[in-house]
Amino acid sequence: MTAKASRTPLSRERVLAAAVALVDSEGIQALTMRRLAADLGVEAMSLYYHLPAKEALLDGVVETVLAEIDAATAGSPANGDDWRARIRRQFLAARQVMLRHPWMPGLLSTRRTIPPRVFAYYDGILGVMIDAGFSYRLAHRALHAFGSMPLGFVQEIFSPGAADGGAEDGASEAELAALAQQMPHLAAMMAAEMHDSADPTLGWCDGQVEFEFTLDLLLDGLERLRA
Incomplete structure (x- = not known):
């Protein structure tokens, strides 16, 4: 089994996909360089060529999960659609990804720095709002109001x-x-x-009904301010 796994060329994407699968099955505590290398059928040192430290590995896991959100909304219509429908679809797609990876909110809260893909993700959301006629001031306030909802969950009081x-x-x-x-x-x-x-x-x-209720409340209120 190890010999077969080692014949597949190692890449950053393959390492991160294996890391996400490991955390899905056994939790974030199970994710170590040694354990990940064993799952991939390689020596632990070979992982450091692609991900030089454990923090880089964790940031890569975050970016990999965010890529799932991007993929889930890639085929959605971009033009001629109400901005609220586009944002709603984006946030609900993110929620489905988070439900597949329920450990992700906790991991996000531990990041010392924000992975670049997180900035790119929010930039896309801002683009939808600016294209719809929002000022940057109102869009900024909207992001504060949304909190963690763009990533598919809410932080509970x-x-x-x-x-x-x-x-x-x-x-x-x-x-x-x-x-x-x-x-x-x-x-x-x-x-x-x-x-x-x-x-x-x-x-x-953080139930589905409550998530959608809060999201629709915010979107309808922002539409009144935008108009």
Whole structure:
């Protein structure tokens, strides 16, 4: 198996594809140069020719996942389409990619510098807005309002337990009862909004319905300001 793998020429793209596959199957903690080299059937030192350090590897993984978003929207119509439809399609495509790689939001938050492809990704979003008649000032404010939504997820204010929101895995009944006495409105919201554990989310209350609700709210408000 190792001999067969080694016959395929090593490239940066092949290394990064293997890295993403490894993290998908075993988590970001499993990603080491030694383990990645073993999966590729090469010596660990040969990876450093393509990615000189672990940080470069992680940045490359980020860029590889962003490339999936670009590919998912590559065939979408660019002209004659409402700007909101284009942005909405872009963000929802990004969300589907993030759901395939739920470790990606956490990895993004650890980057010491922003990989160049992230800047290019946001430049494309700005281009859609400027072409639609936005000023750079309003487009800048829009990016602040969108937060992490262009990348397909939202950063949550509250995280009261496990990501699946299950009461048995998160806050206990006693803890919720104590919270209800001190902060009744927050406790009532938590009780009403905890999702079914089968809901495939990227965080406690980052459900598909909530993501689209927030996105449409922002897009409609920005359209009023643009007009």
